[in-house]
Amino acid sequence: MTTKQKILNEAMTLFAERGYSAVCVGEIAEAVGIKAPSLYKHFKSKQDIFNAILDEMRSNYDKQAAALNINGNKAEGDAPVFALVSEDVLVQMGIELFRFFLHDDYASKFRKMLTIEQFHNSELSMLYSKQYVDDPLVYQSTIFAYISASGGFINADPNIMALHFYAPIYMMLTMCDRQPEREKEALQLIEEHIKQFRAVYSKDGQT
């Protein structure tokens, strides 16, 4: 891995733990294994490092979606897969989603960093909302619209179904970001959540 890349990684790790302004360039350098002034051979300022992290993540965004076996924004392609909502396919899906976002090193660090910096300016606010609220809701909504249309679920607004499905997962995710020791508990809750979600929304009623 190139030094430049190493700098981005270590910087993100530190920013994710303590936030941009609490981290000093010396620490980033030390983590990389060089001295502070050498950072300036690769980036013109501390702010520039931060910006580069954002740029990198913007270009990684689609790759990330691909890393799950989902199509990111374009959920139409995935919907048929979910249509086979037999038994706990839905449960598995939700849990995979949760596990991936929680454990993927890059995704997880980036999310924590954005959590800390989200109020800093409106670009970051919008980015956070897009990544962790809007896009997932649009995606899930598409899926549920499809399932509803094919008769698997009762007739209900797919946007609200998406909210019902995703919000608890989101809440557990942010909880595990700050308290990783509660992952087990979170998984348990998510599993029950999805089972009950399926129960109340599926046409036949209970499992």
Add this chain to the structure above:
Amino acid sequence: MTTKQKILNEAMTLFAERGYSAVCVGEIAEAVGIKAPSLYKHFKSKQDIFNAILDEMRSNYDKQAAALNINGNKAEGDAPVFALVSEDVLVQMGIELFRFFLHDDYASKFRKMLTIEQFHNSELSMLYSKQYVDDPLVYQSTIFAYISASGGFINADPNIMALHFYAPIYMMLTMCDRQPEREKEALQLIEEHIKQFRAVYSKDGQT
């Protein structure tokens, strides 16, 4: 209002916008209308100001719960009120809850501050989880257990019902913290969310 109190207020405002380490004591002083060194007549360090904010909020915690017409941790007392889940009492409840937490100046600033600082140490992590995840869930759960028992709702795990009810509200709340301009949209979603929540969980079925 005493200067000491003003310092705490202004400091919290700034910490909520930009986080502890990005704010310098001079700014706090300026917001209060004094010079930086004068702060030290009231607090022995910048960190001490932060700690005092936490202390203050700990002692305000119960008052806050009282400000809503709820009993904080002890939901047993409130449950009967909710038992009359006729029509949109539930909707009103949820929306009031949302509005209060979003607009109350103190509650809102404190939440943002804690959002930024939550990863700083485990005490803050626990505090965040308690305030915005665990306590609300316990509270809601108690309510739903009661409603279920009195036959208003289908038989389902009240913990999961609480999660279903609260998580979307929580997600919209944190969204509005970073994008206040989306409040209308959030309220709309919450209203539909609760209506649908009631529809799927109430014994009779639809509205």
Add this chain to the structure above:
DNA sequence: CTTGACAGCTAATCACAATTAGCTTATAAT
């Protein structure tokens, strides 16, 4: 009246963090 505590101020101090200057070495292309 006067005195002491309080709360403010200006002018240091002290540390440290970001960045720049300028030197060195390795390496890869000419």
Add this chain to the structure above:
DNA sequence: ATTATAAGCTAATTGTGATTAGCTGTCAAG
């Protein structure tokens, strides 16, 4: 072989931020 470039280093520089020293005015208690 030579040389230009990249990437590292040490030693400034510069700015800023937290905190301390020490002075001053106010005001309530004696």
